[in-house]
Amino acid sequence: MHRLRLDSSANHTPTYAARSFSHPIPKFALAERGLDPMVAYQLVRDELNLDGNPVLNLASFVTTWMDPTADLLAQETLNKNLIDQDEYPQTEEVHERIVTMIGRLFNAPANRDPVGTATIGSSEAIMLGMLAHKRAWQRRREQAGEPTDRPNMVIGADVHTCWEKFARYFEVEPRVAPMTEDSYTLSAADVAERVDECTIAVGGVLCTTFTGGVDELAEINDLLVSLESDKGWHVPMHVDAATGGFIAPFSEPDFAWDFRLSQVRSINVSNHKFGLVYPGLGTVVFRDRSDLPEELVFHINYLGGDMPNYSLNFSRPSNTVILQYYNFLRMGMEGYRGIVSGVLENASWIGEHLGANEHLQVINDASRFPVVCVRASDPERLDLATVSEKLRGRGWIVPAYTLPADAQHVQVLRMVIKENFSRDMGDRLVGDIGNAINSILGSGGAPRGRQRHRAIC
Ligand SMILES: Cc1ncc(COP(=O)(O)O)c(C=O)c1O
Known part of the structure; x- marks a missing residue:
């Protein structure tokens, strides 16, 4: 978020690109006249030199390098909008393939009807996952004649800020288990203290943003299973595998953190992290179609055909989807x-x-x-x-x-x-x-x- 600099009349100070500057170029307003493409290119490029070097950026989890052939493919597919499913049916086919491949990596059960979609990143994927759990909880409560006005979710203080964003934007009370001097992840005991019949879901993290730790996913799952059998509370778990989702399946294939745990009803991953794709691509996968209330899926016909859509925004680049497909084929x-x-x-x-x-x-x-x-x-x-x-x-x-x-x-x-x-x-x-x-x-x-x-x- 930026304050609009309407009071600014600053111009670019000419550098050597001034050889081609015939008029002042304002920084915060559109100039009346444009520039030669090479001059504009040089100017922008020079300005961006002030950024840090992405290769030395150890703060970010996000991919900063891809094969030159991937760069080529990215450039060639820059002009396709992923939402135009009817116009670009093969891109949509690729979208379906990568979501299925990711579902398989996460052990989506073949005897259910798993569904999923590409998103702009894990933040959108988490919001979509949790929104589905909120709506499903509301429907269950309505059917039981119970009030629906006080939904909560149980998370650890180790969650990424997008979880708090979800809570605030979608009006769900966050019940946050604090960290301690020596413990930086969410335990089953933390969940037990906070969960109740109004808990829409528990958020568990596989590789936290703060320390790279892992929540007690299996133990939390056991707790939720016993709450369902003892008290009749159906509390799903959403696993935030933004980073870990492309690590654990390859490094620890026997580690059951995913749909092998029965209460795990949805999982997100950032393809632009260890899926090794440039930003922004994420994925959300639901264990079963019934975990995503049908009323949240929009069917759009004005671009031609019937396009089922579950997303927070509409248009988005398709080239990251293509790049994920490329990586899957390229690397296996x-x-x-x-x-x-x-x-x-x-x-x-x-x-x-x-x-x-x-x-x-x-x-x-x-x-x-x-x-x-x-x-x-x-x-x-x-x-x-x-x-x-x-x-x-x-x-x-x-x-x-x-x-x-x-x-x-x-x-x-x-x-x-x-x-x-x-x-x-x-x-x-x-x-x-x-x-x-x-x-x-x-x-x-x-x-x-x-x-x-x-x-x-
Ligand atoms: C654990 C975790 N969840 C969610 C996110 C948000 O992901 P994105 O940047 O893909 O929206 C991050 C980002 O680093 C993360 O580390």
């Missing part, structure tokens, strides 16, 4: 397995080497998900925000932040390791973090992090 299970294992190896190498630094404590060593998260051994002496700032000076984008309540006094530094992150880069990163810490603590001498890590190599 074997390709994804190889990438995931390489990423985990690099990430845990970094976790191990940061753990060898006496000034840091590892919260997540990235052995399961490629997120390295550390806190200071002595937070009084070492401010990780200053470490983050110093790393920015070296080009790295590594966020430092405090955890949500009741662990708000815990400050962490978190790195998401992606496919294009090499061991050489890891080596440099560990060294730069060691140097930053040493310069803050004023210990002088040789940079300790780098020395140790060399010794380990």
